[in-house]
Amino acid sequence: METVEINLEEQFQARIDADISIEPKDWMPDAYRKTLVRQISQHAHSELVGMLPEGNWITRAPSLKRKSILLSKVQDEAGHGLYLYSAAETLGTSRDQMLADLHSGKAKYSSIFNYPTLSWADMGTVGWLVDGAAILNQVPLCRTSYGPYARAMVRVCKEESFHQRQGFEIMQTLCEGAPVQKEMAQEALNRWWWPTLMMFGPADADSPNTAQSMNWRIKRFTNDELRQKFVDMMVPQAEFLGLTVPDPELQWNETKKGYDFGGVNWEEFWNVVKGNGMCNKDRLGARVKAHEEGAWVREAASAHAKKRARKMATQAA
Amino acid sequence: MTQSEWPLWEVFIRSKQGLDHKHVGSLHAADATMAIQNARDVYTRRQEGISIWVVESTHVHASNPDDAEAFFDPANDKVYRHPTFYDVPDSIKHM
Ligand SMILES: [Fe+2]
Ligand SMILES: [Fe+2]
Ligand SMILES: [Fe+2]
Numbered sequence: 268m269e270t271v272e273i274n275l276e277e278q279f280q281a282r283i284d285a286d287i288s289i290e291p292k293d294w295m296p297d298a299y300r301k302t303l304v305r306q307i308s309q310h311a312h313s314e315l316v317g318m319l320p321e322g323n324w325i326t327r328a329p330s331l332k333r334k335s336i337l338l339s340k341v342q343d344e345a346g347h348g349l350y351l352y353s354a355a356e357t358l359g360t361s362r363d364q365m366l367a368d369l370h371s372g373k374a375k376y377s378s379i380f381n382y383p384t385l386s387w388a389d390m391g392t393v394g395w396l397v398d399g400a401a402i403l404n405q406v407p408l409c410r411t412s413y414g415p416y417a418r419a420m421v422r423v424c425k426e427e428s429f430h431q432r433q434g435f436e437i438m439q440t441l442c443e444g445a446p447v448q449k450e451m452a453q454e455a456l457n458r459w460w461w462p463t464l465m466m467f468g469p470a471d472a473d474s475p476n477t478a479q480s481m482n483w484r485i486k487r488f489t490n491d492e493l494r495q496k497f498v499d500m501m502v503p504q505a506e507f508l509g510l511t512v513p514d515p516e517l518q519w520n521e522t523k524k525g526y527d528f529g530g531v532n533w534e535e536f537w538n539v540v541k542g543n544g545m546c547n548k549d550r551l552g553a554r555v556k557a558h559e560e561g562a563w564v565r566e567a568a569s570a571h572a573k574k575r576a577r578k579m580a581t582q583a584a
Numbered sequence: 585m586t587q588s589e590w591p592l593w594e595v596f597i598r599s600k601q602g603l604d605h606k607h608v609g610s611l612h613a614a615d616a617t618m619a620i621q622n623a624r625d626v627y628t629r630r631q632e633g634i635s636i637w638v639v640e641s642t643h644v645h646a647s648n649p650d651d652a653e654a655f656f657d658p659a660n661d662k663v664y665r666h667p668t669f670y671d672v673p674d675s676i677k678h679m
Contacts, residue, residue, distance in 0.1 A: 292646065346626050346629070349611060349626055350626075353609055353611065356592070363589045418609075422609070426630075568615075569614050571614065571615070572618075576615070
């Protein structure tokens with residue numbers, strides 16, 4: 268029995284190494300399944316909770332055009348959550364279970380959404396930086412080893428680049444506007460820069476699961492690699508906008524052809540992960556409230572479907 | 585779980601007239617009408633389709649991956665099923 272198991276694991280790893288994607292009904296190690304359920308559902312929760320900080324500004328968008336765009340983006344994020352929940356469900360977990368874990372606080376979502384969106388410029392920064400960071404995280408996931416996850420990510424990535432561009436456009440408009448508008452943009456960058464760098468997760472040295480995830484080709488790059496890429500991509504964009512990245516240690520390093528940058532405040536990161544960020548309670552509270560207040564709609568729809576099915580059955584008879 | 589969730593549906597989209605419906609993903613819905621409406625909202629926000637099929641996931645039967653070899657390998661050694669297997673003299677046209 269044990270040798271059979273070992274054999275299956277070897278065959279599984281051989282498929283992974285040959286870049287053959289794993290599909291729902293294929294044999295997979297329990298740990299692979301568990302890692303994926305955790306990662307995919309966490310990602311789905313992030314899309315769902317991620318609607319809240321931006322939803323906050325829909326009614327106060329400065330023009331009808333901006334309002335339509337923001338509404339569209341938030342709607343996309345709901346879709347992203349749905350693609351990802353569906354991918355996780357192929358691994359044997361249920362939507363109800365995942366939502367229950369989110370609502371009880373057992374499951375995590377990206378810490379970035381526990382920061383408040385205080386001004387309209389935050390809509391620019393969130394699109395430009397936060398969706399920018401999400402894209403960097405997500406593009407390699409389009410080639411992740413689990414088929415349904417990879418396919419969901421292809422769909423997500425296609426929609427994501429509009430998110431970043433509309434954010435950048437908001438920033439550009441503010442930066443080319445009155446001095447107070449530019450100041451508002453700078454303040455938003457100051458508030459979001461460091462939390463965005465935290466989005467890539469703990470430093471490689473403190474990320475014990477990375478090696479296994481890379482081995483299974485769930486992950487293709489380490490947290491620090493992605494963080495470095497992000498800084499290298501964003502600094503020139505901030506310069507274009509005429510904004511200052513709030514990091515006195517930021518400096519071009521000619522030998523590594525990348526920027527050296529200051530240390531992330533990991534204490535703050537872990538504190539937010541533990542639930543003590545500025546908005547953790549608000550976000551989770553809003554999710555639970557929406558879920559509870561939607562209960563009657565779900566029940567009514569089920570009752571309606573049952574009634575119609577009964578009617579059809581009697582008509583057929 | 586106290587409340588049983590809505591059934592799962594598989595969604596198929598025809599991207600344009602003349603093409604097959606292709607599987608794009610799945611979603612939960614109380615009934616077929618809602619499944620089609622939700623599929624419209626989730627999978628065709630950018631003109632990805634002109635027609636939608638939904639099938640309740642429990643009605644999809646799949647081949648077993650463990651049987652893949654026995655099931656699909658017999659086609660392996662039948663190269664004569666492909667036109668490239670045959671040598672056609674150069675002077676023969678329109679074949
Ligand atoms: Fe998203
Ligand atoms: Fe995302
Ligand atoms: Fe996004």
